[in-house]
Amino acid sequence: MSDWRPPILETERLYLRPIELSDADSIFAYASNEEVALNTSWYAHDSMEATHNFIENYVFESYANEIPEPWGITLKENPEMLIGTVGLTWDSKSKRCMRFHYGLSDTFWGQGIIPEAGRAILDYGFKICNAKRIRAYCTNRNPSAARCLEKVGFLVEGVSRSSLYSKGEYRDACNFGVLDTDWAEHSKSPPLSKSA
Numbered sequence: 149m150s151d152w153r154p155p156i157l158e159t160e161r162l163y164l165r166p167i168e169l170s171d172a173d174s175i176f177a178y179a180s181n182e183e184v185a186l187n188t189s190w191y192a193h194d195s196m197e198a199t200h201n202f203i204e205n206y207v208f209e210s211y212a213n214e215i216p217e218p219w220g221i222t223l224k225e226n227p228e229m230l231i232g233t234v235g236l237t238w239d240s241k242s243k244r245c246m247r248f249h250y251g252l253s254d255t256f257w258g259q260g261i262i263p264e265a266g267r268a269i270l271d272y273g274f275k276i277c278n279a280k281r282i283r284a285y286c287t288n289r290n291p292s293a294a295r296c297l298e299k300v301g302f303l304v305e306g307v308s309r310s311s312l313y314s315k316g317e318y319r320d321a322c323n324f325g326v327l328d329t330d331w332a333e334h335s336k337s338p339p340l341s342k343s344a
C-alpha cells in the first residue's frame with residue numbers, strides 16, 4: 149500500500165490539501181445537506197459513520213492507488229475547515245484521459261470557488277499527470293454546475309440522454325471536455341469574469 153497523498157496546491161484564495169480523518173466534522177457539516185447532494189451521485193450523509201466511511205473507504209483508498217482525488221478545499225484564512233472537494237480520476241491511464249470531480253458546501257456557492265480550485269486541478273492534470281483530455285459532467289438539472297464548469301475552462305460537448313442512473317432515476321448528462329492543447333491556449337488568457 150502506498151502512503152502517497154496529493155500535494156498541497158495554493159491558489160489566490162485557497163489551499164487545496166489532502167483530506168484527513170480529522171476533517172470528518174467539516175465534511176459532515178455540508179455533505180449531510182440534502183440540497184448539496186441534490187444533483188450528486190452520492191447520497192447526503194445521514195450520520196458521521198457515512199462520513200467516516202467516505203474518508204476511509206473512498207478517500208484513503210484513492211490515495212493508496214495514487215489517484216489525485218479528492219483534494220480538500222480550504223480558505224486560506226481557515227485551512228482547518230474543509231468546505232468542499234475537487235479532484236481527478238483516470239478514465240484510462242494508457243489513453244491519458246481523466247475526469248474532474250467537484251463539490252462545495254452551499255455556504256460558499258456563488259463565490260467562484262470551484263472555478264478557482266478547478267483551474268489549479270486542471271493545471272495539475274495536464275502538467276503533472278500528463279493528461280491528454282479531461283472531462284466533466286453535470287446533470288441537465290444543474291445549470292449552476294454547467295456554468296461553473298464553463299468558468300473552469302471546459303468546453304461543452306453535448307448531452308448524453310439518460311446516461312446517468314442515480315437515486316432511482318435516469319438523468320441526462322451534460323458533457324464537458326478540455327484537451328491539453330485547449331488548456332495551453334486557455335492558460336494564456338485571463339479567467340472568465342463573472343459577467344462573461
Ligand SMILES: CC(C)(COP(=O)(O)OP(=O)(O)OC[C@H]1O[C@@H](n2cnc3c(N)ncnc32)[C@H](O)[C@@H]1OP(=O)(O)O)[C@@H](O)C(=O)NCCC(=O)NCCS
Binds near residue numbers: 252
Ligand atoms: C455547482 C457548484 C459546483 C458550483 O460551484 P461554485 O463555486 O458555487 O461556482 P460559481 O461561484 O462559479 O457559480 C457558478 C454559477 O452558479 C450560480 N450560482 C451563484 N450563486 C448561487 C447560489 N447561491 N446557489 C445556486 N447557484 C448559484 C450562478 O449561475 C453562477 O454563475 P455566475 O458566476 O456566472 O453568476 C456548487 O454549487 C456545488 O457544489 N453544488 C452542489 C453539488 C453539485 O451540484 N455538484 C455537481 C455535481 S457532482
